[in-house]
Each structure stands twice: as structure tokens, then as C-alpha cells.
Amino acid sequence: MAARIFSIANQKGGTGKTTLSMNLAAGLAQQGRALLIDADPQGSASLWSGLSSDSKPFPVSVISVGGHLKREVERFAKDYDFIVIDCPPTLETGVMQAAMDISEAALIPVLPSPVDLWASLRIVEVLEQARIRNRALKPYIVVNQLEPRSALSKAMQQALEEFDIPALENGLRRRAVYRNSAMEGLSVYCIGKRGQTAVEEIEGIIQEVL
Ligand SMILES: Nc1ncnc2c1ncn2[C@@H]1O[C@H](COP(=O)(O)OP(=O)(O)O)[C@@H](O)[C@H]1O
Numbered sequence: 001m002a003a004r005i006f007s008i009a010n011q012k013g014g015t016g017k018t019t020l021s022m023n024l025a026a027g028l029a030q031q032g033r034a035l036l037i038d039a040d041p042q043g044s045a046s047l048w049s050g051l052s053s054d055s056k057p058f059p060v061s062v063i064s065v066g067g068h069l070k071r072e073v074e075r076f077a078k079d080y081d082f083i084v085i086d087c088p089p090t091l092e093t094g095v096m097q098a099a100m101d102i103s104e105a106a107l108i109p110v111l112p113s114p115v116d117l118w119a120s121l122r123i124v125e126v127l128e129q130a131r132i133r134n135r136a137l138k139p140y141i142v143v144n145q146l147e148p149r150s151a152l153s154k155a156m157q158q159a160l161e162e163f164d165i166p167a168l169e170n171g172l173r174r175r176a177v178y179r180n181s182a183m184e185g186l187s188v189y190c191i192g193k194r195g196q197t198a199v200e201e202i203e204g205i206i207q208e209v210l
């Protein structure tokens with residue numbers, strides 16, 4: 001059977017693409033065979049998994065892919081149930097667009113301020129173009145770095161409503177465990193109790209997307 005493919009994309013850097021990709025892939029790995037494609041030349045996902053120890057490896061294989069994304073992903077699709085693609089933070093190379101062509105969903109992490117959201121505006125156009133080529137593509141905003149214990153600001157709620165991409169109900173709160181687990185080469189699933197609330201967030205996203 002062919003893998004279900006999810007792209008994590010935003011041309012803006014630092015919005016949480018790699019954090020979401022790694023933890024999403026780790027969560028999906030509990031439901032089937034999962035692969036992470038690192039399509040960002042900066043190689044953050046590969047570096048992250050490389051930080052894990054042999055005794056506690058990252059639970060998902062991370063494969064770095066430069067050009068020919070489609071061909072490479074097709075090669076792996078029959079051997080996996082889920083493939084997550086961590087896209088590069090640029091629209092110029094066409095890699096992000098290629099990822100969208102072969103994905104059932106594109107998750108767009110954004111930071112929780114209207115200013116940051118509008119900085120991601122160009123992706124709306126890219127997604128519209130992608131949906132002409134791939135009618136099955138479902139785009140979703142994922143709000144990241146939500147303030148602990150506080151709700152989304154009114155301004156952000158309004159900005160999200162005006163955006164043409166629906167937002168998932170579940171987002172990621174700003175939590176040290178997301179940063180710390182990365183430094184240990186792990187996902188929030190592998191760090192015991194301190195990862196519990198973060199795991200619940202990722203599980204919520206997985207449920208919505210699947
Ligand atoms: N929900 C979060 N809580 C705390 N830190 C986060 C969260 N999401 C991302 N970060 C941190 O923010 C930085 C940028 O995230 P990253 O996933 O690398 O973004 P991108 O891949 O879009 O450039 C990293 O240092 C990461 O650890």
C-alpha cells in the first residue's frame with residue numbers, strides 16, 4: 001500500500017516546521033511505519049536525529065533528499081504507511097511545491113501573532129496553485145508557540161479567520177520540552193512524563209489530520 005504523505009511547510013524560517021515534523025513523525029510511528037524526509041538543505045531534522053544515542057535512537061528514519069523529491073518519495077512510498085516531509089524555508093527552489101504535489105495534507109506552522117501570520121501570506125498563493133495540480137491536497141494552519149495557559153489573542157483569531165487556510169483546533173504551546181527533547185535527539189514521545197502534555201497536543205493534531 002502507498003504511504004500517506006504530509007508536508008510541513010512555510011517559507012518563513014523558525015515557525016516550527018522541523019519541531020512539528022519530527023514529533024508528528026514520531027507519533028505516526030506508533031500507528032504504522034513512518035519515514036521523515038528532510039527536504040531542507042539546512043538539514044535540521046537530520047542533525048536532530050543524529051543527536052540521539054545508540055541506546056535510544058530516534059524512532060523514525062530521517063532521510064535527506066535534495067533534488068528529485070517526487071522520485072525519491074515514490075521510491076519509499078510502498079515501504080511506509082506515513083511519510084512526513086520537512087520542507088525548506090523557501091519558495092524559490094520548487095521543492096516545497098513538489099512536496100505539495102504528492103501530499104494529502106500540507107501543515108503550515110505559524111507563530112501566534114497576526115504579524116507573523118501575514119508574513120506567511122505568500123504560501124496561500126502557493127497552496128492555491130498546488131491545489132490546481134493536486135486536488136486532493138488539504139491545507140491546514142497549525143498555530144505554534146502558543147503562550148502557556150493563555151488563549152489566542154482576539155487579533156490573532158480575527159487574522160486566522162481572514163486567512164484562506166483553515167486552522168487545526170489543536171496547536172502547540174510554547175514548551176521547553178519541545179526544545180529540550182530536540183537537543184537530546186528525541187521526540188516528546190520518548191522523554192517520559194515531562195513530555196506528556198506535549199504528546200497530547202501532537203496526538204490531537206494527528207487525530208485531526210488522519
Ligand atoms: N512549541 C514550541 N515550544 C518551544 N520551542 C519551540 C516550539 N516550536 C519550536 N520551538 C523552537 O523554536 C525554534 C524554531 O523551530 P523549528 O522547528 O526549528 O522551526 P523551522 O523548522 O520552521 O525553522 C527551535 O529552536 C525550536 O526548538
Ligand SMILES: [Mg+2]
Pocket residue numbers: 017018019040044045
Ligand atoms: Mg527547520
